[in-house]
Amino acid sequence: MTRNFSLQFEAIGTRWRVDVYEPVHERLCLQIKEKIFGYIECFESTYSRFRTDSRISQLAQKKGKISLSSDEYTLFSLYERLYRLTNGIFTPLIGNLLVEAGYDETYSLQPSELHSPPDWDNVLSVTDTTLELCSPALIDIGAAGKGYLIDRIGEILHAEGIHSFCVDGSGDLLVSDLHGEKLEVGLEHPLDTTQVIGIVRIQNESLCASAGNRRKWGQFHHIIDPHTLESPSAILATFVVAKHAMLADALSTCLFLVPSELLLHEFSFEYALVRDDLSLEVSPKFPGHFFTSASSID
Amino acid sequence: MSDTNLQPSTTSAHPNSKKSMMPLLVGGAFVVVVVAGGATALYRGGTASSQTTTSSSTSLSTTTQSFKDGRYISEGDYMTHVGQKHLSVEVTLKDSVITDVNVTNQADDPMSVRYQDIFIANYKQLVVGKKITDIQLSKVAGSSLTPQGFNDALQKIEAQAKS
Incomplete structure (x- = not known):
């Protein structure tokens, strides 16, 4: 028996949904589910800083080395590229600072004294097969890890011969071959989650969003600038469309931290961002539109 | 039509400006200032955003200055790592209120364009x-x-804060 199928689950602290828009044999549905869950378990047991037994939690206690798959290498080489480009503002070594701000494994949300993260070159070295810390540090891949996982789930589906799907990691999306159709996605209002401020239409690409409205405590939200030790407040939300979710996810965080010009020189993507006065900045080929007050000025 | 008013330059300094790490490009490093006598001049402000022409917290009409109706055009300059760039701003004033603004691209290299x-x-x-x-x-x-x-933790903190 074949059917279209949909898979919903909790992973890395949020809700996921995978929709397949083509008939799949019942048995294959089960296999795919097992592969996805197996991959996520492996990912979390390595990279979750909310699990004390994860590899990176261990590396925060005692220096050491972990081996990297070629996929994992693409993740850390993107991190390194963005680290250099942003002069250290975008860094996987932000883990301890997030914990100090209160975003820890028990969600204490109680800030303590804050310290700047260590310099990459002082503690971390990444080769195409290994990641090594020469002194203990807490790695956090929260700025690109979800996108990375979305891409891997997409690859699992492709490997099983399934090409028409949408992977939805709680509002970060990867879509593939929608039979010529485009997926219409509302863009959430950063100040009112019951509203949308625009619509994007995507196909065969990823849309990732970032906003400070959820996961917010005290003066912090989930993005903290390691130079200022503050959460950026000038930008309320970012939306990025790129070929892969890992890049879209990472850039949606970067846009909070550095001017878009810096990123446009280096990467192929479209973006929109909403500033704290609800003004917009939208790249010329952003595949969507916003509901704006612009008409009132004409 | 309050959002048709431009605000004076100094009130719009962007909180993010001090963190800007690049030479500011056109991402809105401009502030339109209407000066006495009705001429418009375009200055490069120290801001990192294009919000200046869209925000409206201060209305020109509330100032004691009054300005002649009409269209005013001025060119703005800004420096990039590939040299000085220009952009042209046209402002329409009526009863000391800006009723229309138009900006024209005058860049001469692809990235600035x-x-x-x-x-x-x-x-x-x-x-x-x-x-x-x-x-x-x-x-x-x-x-x-x-x-x-996360939500649980927030609620607990809220409860503590109230007690």
Whole structure:
């Protein structure tokens, strides 16, 4: 028996949904589910800083080395590229600072004294097969890890011969071959989650969003600038469309931290961002539109 | 039509400006200032955003200055790592209120043209929301749903803060 199928689950602290828009044999549905869950378990047991037994939690206690798959290498080489480009503002070594701000494994949300993260070159070295810390540090891949996982789930589906799907990691999306159709996605209002401020239409690409409205405590939200030790407040939300979710996810965080010009020189993507006065900045080929007050000025 | 007014330059300094790490390009490093006598001049402000022409916290009409009606055109200069760039701003004034603003791309290299295009495409816009329930959508993109533990912690802190 074949059917279209949909898979919903909790992973890395949020809700996921995978929709397949083509008939799949019942048995294959089960296999795919097992592969996805197996991959996520492996990912979390390595990279979750909310699990004390994860590899990176261990590396925060005692220096050491972990081996990297070629996929994992693409993740850390993107991190390194963005680290250099942003002069250290975008860094996987932000883990301890997030914990100090209160975003820890028990969600204490109680800030303590804050310290700047260590310099990459002082503690971390990444080769195409290994990641090594020469002194203990807490790695956090929260700025690109979800996108990375979305891409891997997409690859699992492709490997099983399934090409028409949408992977939805709680509002970060990867879509593939929608039979010529485009997926219409509302863009959430950063100040009112019951509203949308625009619509994007995507196909065969990823849309990732970032906003400070959820996961917010005290003066912090989930993005903290390691130079200022503050959460950026000038930008309320970012939306990025790129070929892969890992890049879209990472850039949606970067846009909070550095001017878009810096990123446009280096990467192929479209973006929109909403500033704290609800003004917009939208790249010329952003595949969507916003509901704006612009008409009132004409 | 309050949002047709430009605000004086100094009130619009962007909180993010001190963190800007690049030479500021066109991403809105401009502040239009209407000077006495009605001439318009364009200055490069120390801001990192294009919000200056769209925000409206201070209305020119509330000042004691009055300005002659008419259209005013001025050119703005700004420095990039590939040299000085220009952009032209045209402002229409009526009863001391700016009723229209137009910016014209005058960049001479592809990257600056692109940045000026981004600025021009956006500088008038302020976003408004529509109820999700009023629109047909397949998905909504935004911040991730918050895990239970996080919400619990927030509620506890709230309770502590009240007691």
